[in-house]
Amino acid sequence: MFERYQAWQIELEREPVQYMERLPELLAAARAELAAFVGAEPDDVTFVPNATTGVNMAARALDLREGDEVLASDLEYGGCDLTWEHLCAQAGARYVRVPVERLFEHRTDRTRAVFVSHITSETALLLPVEEIVARARAEGLTTIVDGAHAVAQLDLDLEKLGADFYAGNCHKWLCAPKGAGFLHVRPEWQDQVNGPIVSWGYTNPATFISRTERQGTRDAAAYLAIPEAIAFQRAHDVRERCVELARRARRELCALLGTEPLAPEEAIRQMATVQLPVADTDLSHRLFDEHRIEIPTMGPRRDDLLRISIAAYTEWEDVERLLVALPSALAR
Numbered sequence: 001m002f003e004r005y006q007a008w009q010i011e012l013e014r015e016p017v018q019y020m021e022r023l024p025e026l027l028a029a030a031r032a033e034l035a036a037f038v039g040a041e042p043d044d045v046t047f048v049p050n051a052t053t054g055v056n057m058a059a060r061a062l063d064l065r066e067g068d069e070v071l072a073s074d075l076e077y078g079g080c081d082l083t084w085e086h087l088c089a090q091a092g093a094r095y096v097r098v099p100v101e102r103l104f105e106h107r108t109d110r111t112r113a114v115f116v117s118h119i120t121s122e123t124a125l126l127l128p129v130e131e132i133v134a135r136a137r138a139e140g141l142t143t144i145v146d147g148a149h150a151v152a153q154l155d156l157d158l159e160k161l162g163a164d165f166y167a168g169n170c171h172k173w174l175c176a177p178k179g180a181g182f183l184h185v186r187p188e189w190q191d192q193v194n195g196p197i198v199s200w201g202y203t204n205p206a207t208f209i210s211r212t213e214r215q216g217t218r219d220a221a222a223y224l225a226i227p228e229a230i231a232f233q234r235a236h237d238v239r240e241r242c243v244e245l246a247r248r249a250r251r252e253l254c255a256l257l258g259t260e261p262l263a264p265e266e267a268i269r270q271m272a273t274v275q276l277p278v279a280d281t282d283l284s285h286r287l288f289d290e291h292r293i294e295i296p297t298m299g300p301r302r303d304d305l306l307r308i309s310i311a312a313y314t315e316w317e318d319v320e321r322l323l324v325a326l327p328s329a330l331a332r
């Protein structure tokens with residue numbers, strides 16, 4: 001897949017003029033395959049470099065006003081919290097972060113939108129987004145879902161989910177090259193969505209896709225490699241094995257650390273976060289330097305969580321290495 005990605009880059013450098021002419025058509029073909037993979041209409045999906053860009057575009061499209069409130073879980077990705085805090089501060093609006101179980105208790109008559117992750121970043125939990133989106137929409141609220149970790153960990157059906165905005169990354173669990181994200185937008189919102197910059201895509205007749213995808217001269221190879229990544233995923237689908245392994249790893253890690261699981265097992269997919277007995281800002285460095293195990297403690301807000309990720313190439317022996325290394329790495 002990486003070879004395909006680089007082949008697209010070489011093609012651009014060899015024949016830039018031809019390539020740029022063909023680009024809209026090439027992107028449309030890649031977009032159609034991505035749309036089929038995530039259960040969406042091709043015209044409702046636009047390529048963006050990453051989920052953060054998608055969340056930013058969605059947040060700006062809301063055109064928040066003074067007094068408005070945006071309700072979010074307190075498990076959201078820090079970079080996206082900053083997006084909302086910044087835009088809310090600019091508008092005189094409020095970003096309200098609350099425990100996900102009590103999300104709707106904090107709804108007021110000023111609440112405009114609900115923002116939640118499909119799978120959370122630090123705590124690696126699958127949230128009940130179907131229920132949250134359905135309830136929010138029934139209450140007339142706009143829904144923005146951060147699906148950065150969901151693509152390829154879950155079978156997505158974005159049409160059925162019905163969120164107003166869904167931002168995703170193909171460069172995480174789908175293993176596409178970095179820079180391969182997307183934003184899915186329901187048709188009724190598309191006119192309000194702008195690209196991060198204004199460029200040729202705004203020439204009449206401008207469309208949602210042209211405005212958001214024509215962003216000056218860029219390397220589109222990561223987007224064009226997505227179909228190859230999808231084909232690879234379809235041919236080598238070992239997700240259920242990974243989920244079992246992640247759940248087993250979580251059980252054994254909790255037993256080893258003497259800490260309680262953060263949530264029921266059903267909320268675990270291919271990532272699992274466990275509570276450390278004490279916060280430890282240096283643990284992940286020690287695990288890497290001394291044991292060649294790459295695993296993050298989650299920060300900057302919390303260094304008392306350790307998150308494991310189980311990919312197609314991860315074996316139980318890898319988890320065992322962690323289980324053996326942890327007691328001495330923690331003891332310092």
Ligand SMILES: Cc1ncc(COP(=O)(O)O)c(C=O)c1O
Pocket residue numbers: 050051052053076077079080117119120121122146148149169
């Ligand atoms: C839940 C969540 N949202 C958003 C992001 C940001 O992804 P990106 O940097 O690709 O925009 C991450 C990154 O880990 C994440 O975990």
